Amino acid sequence: MSALFDAIATGAHTALSPTNLIYCFGGVTLGTLIGILPGLGPIATISMLLPVTFYLPPETALITLAGIYYGAQYGGSTTAVLVNMPGESSSVVTCLDGYAMARQGKAGPALSIAAIASFFAGCVATLVIASFAPVLANFALEFGPAEYFALMLLGLVAAVVLASGSLVNAFAMIFLGLLFGTVGTDLNTGVERFTFGIPKLVDGVDFVTMSMGIFAISEIVVNLESVQERTILKEKIGRLLPSAEDFKRSIWPIVRGTGLGSMLGILPGGGAVLSSFASYAVEKRIAKEPGRFGKGAIEGVAGPEAANNAGAQTSFIPLLTLGIPSNPVMALMIGAMMIQGITPGPQIMTAKPDLFWGVIVSMWAGNLMLVILNLPMIGIWIQLLKVPYRLLYPTILLLCVIGVYSVNNATFDLVILSVFGVMGYVFVKIGCEPAPLLLGFILGPLLEEYFRRALIMSHGDLSVFVRNPISGTIIAMAAVLLLIVVLPSIRKKREEAFQE
């Protein structure tokens, strides 16, 4: 126990330094902002801001990026309640009851409960990370290449299974990401692969440029397809504080949502979206009057909001302990760490304790800031909802080009950005969700490296992955997961779940 306190003290020293507090504040404010602004997701924003963080010390960079990520979860719920439009996919379910409450003049209590639930979940999830991450990291220190290969495989399979849309398409997108990942000099042999004589490609495709093109640029084009009508709530927000009755109804949903979110967040591919859906389903099932759901039941706001925030936070566990991203945002974090010269993996905790614990403690600080940011300042955020998209997107575009250019000070990178922009738009049009591609791209080089190393050590014997007890178990888990989804009966249920 005292070791934990020492560790938290180390983290507090880093996280509560004035610079890091300011960057954390900047991160959560920006996160809230993009959560509220439509048509700008966390993947696009984080990739836009990555070049700026290259100039910061590693812990400050990660604290800022983490703040953007969980800040966006908060902001996303504000638009869900007030405009019936989820700012992020994790707040889709909040729309159901949150907007219904708002139409009954209870927007204030809905927003407060969302903030309180998120804060509670954030605090608990931070503790979960602090207690579980060291155990997992110690365990993972023993891992060899075969275990890592198996873990990454499981991560990729889980990410596909839990994503919405066609399974085959998602798998194909992962493989496409792996293929993009092979561009550049092969580390083992020094051979240049798929560079087509373009000198800029020798170091590989830059992941900042790629994710900005595929996510930010194509998102803008998709948004410009149609003029969106946004009706801002006419009803008054009402008093902010929930009544005693509201509190009584919300306590257990918050606790259950936090538990669910903390567990699902750890799973590769899980995280915020799945957690919020699961929590809503649970609350509806165990409610005494399920008929109230969808008509302004505060439980339907409290549970999912706690769950999505808890899930968003605990999805850092696989990142910080195993170096494996559980979702595309975490994949970007890995990219950010590698650019800072940090190899993600179990050794981070012992080699860089100030970074590891600093990021964790900053999450708690960031959550506190979010409550303060969100509740009293809700009026300002509502004003922001009125910013028309036609003013927003040229600004986003300008930030993108400055960001891409600043990475290498090369205008050729902007040409690559355009190529990926067009590609990202084509993906959307032909029904291929681009998120799995990013996971495949980031994991690809690592996957190849571990695959090769494991096979060199086993003298080319492919059975090494199954014979090794740990990697064998992990691969079996991946296979079971895959089987479950392929079986028709369960597939039907999965489709139903996503339709709800």
Place this chain on the structure above:
Amino acid sequence: MSIARLFRQQDFWAGLMFMAFGAIGIGGGLMYRVGTTQEMGPGYFPRAIGVALVLLGAIIFMRGILAPGKEVSRWAIRPLILLIVGILAFAYTLEWLGFVVAATALIFLSGVGGKEFDFKEVVLLCAAAVTSAVLIFVKALSLPIPVWP
């Protein structure tokens, strides 16, 4: 199924795209040494990915033919082209005419791409965005970006 309808299938095009990329991966296996499982050459991994992509692409392609599903919605050609031209114009002019000219070109071209283009509004937006970008990125963060020609 009529050819016109087939050509509107998302799966038809997605399948073709994945198979084309898969062919590139397999081509990598031909261009670069594949090696053995124990001593893998640079072509081993790309070839494996390529084979998987071709197979998955074929499944998606067949699904598009046999089980018609979602169709490709109308393309937003105008915003796409103007945005891309804007980025390329920025890239072309930045180091030659400086940031102010390049950013103005980008904002105007992308602004025209939207449905509600208002000249006066874009002028104001442009002035505000360029000024704050210069202050933040060139003055405060001192990125090496040429401001004027």
